[in-house]
């Protein structure tokens with residue numbers, strides 16, 4: 001079942017001096033239980049897309065369905081949005097969450113549970129003004145998850161986190177996926193996309209330039225050189241998949257000359273750079 005279906009979305013920002021095409025004919029769909037990563041560098045239209053999907057911005061043309069229909073007040077009951085903060089700066093972590101819990105009529109046990117999962121429980125009485133950017137980020141995620149939404153739209157959920165907290169949030173997102181939640185997230189981090197996303201969309205200059213599962217893209221863009229060996233004498237050798245090369249690798253292995261052996265599939269970063277090479281700015 002498609003939880004999100006987007007068809008030919010276009011959005012331009014216009015002012016007196018210039019028109020900026022932020023989204024150019026974007027189409028994709030997301031299935032229940034999928035994590036979709038929208039990736040690309042700064043300014044390619046990721047936030048614009050999320051703003052449209054969350055009803056904060058109208059597209060110029062195109063359509064989308066979300067959670068089985070057009071966006072309405074009811075949609076928000078099952079939608080978790082993590083974008084700009086909007087936290088109550090002078091209130092504590094816990095009070096910020098309690099306020100939202102009361103609005104959604106949620107038991108305060110859920111607040112404590114989320115604070116523990118995101119490693120904020122010990123800091124629960126600290127005011128938002130005194131939080132580090134990583135702590136704020138985790139608080140925002142708690143607020144997004146509070147009402148147990150079916151669909152999460154997360155704008156760079158790990159952008160300000162240290163490695164330990166990044167791993168914790170990745171684990172949390174994977175757990176939510178296993179529970180059947182659907183997640184769309186934006187990221188600049190290609191490694192993150194590779195590790196946690198079922199599929200990724202590469203955006204460039206407002207257009208979808210590639211879409212697919214990370215491992216499928218890696219196979220699709222796999223270079224001719226397939227294996228890289230370091231010999232015990234420190235020499236580096238590269239091999240393709242021809243019969244001759246494979247026989248050479250086998251001989252080196254048999255003669256115990258090999259120190260390390262790696263396959264050379266590209267990273268998502270390599271693929272993105274390959275796709276945009278030669279692209280001009282609009």
Ligand SMILES: Nc1ncnc2c1ncn2[C@@H]1O[C@H](COP(=O)(O)OP(=O)(O)OP(=O)(O)O)[C@@H](O)[C@H]1O
Pocket residue numbers: 013014020021022040041042043044045046047048049
């Ligand atoms: N309100 C606006 N008025 C004019 N131009 C805008 C407006 N909002 C965004 N843009 C431009 O539209 C393009 C897409 O912006 P958007 O914020 O969607 O990019 P992004 O991929 O989310 O970037 P980042 O990763 O830096 O958040 C950018 O060139 C941006 O400067």
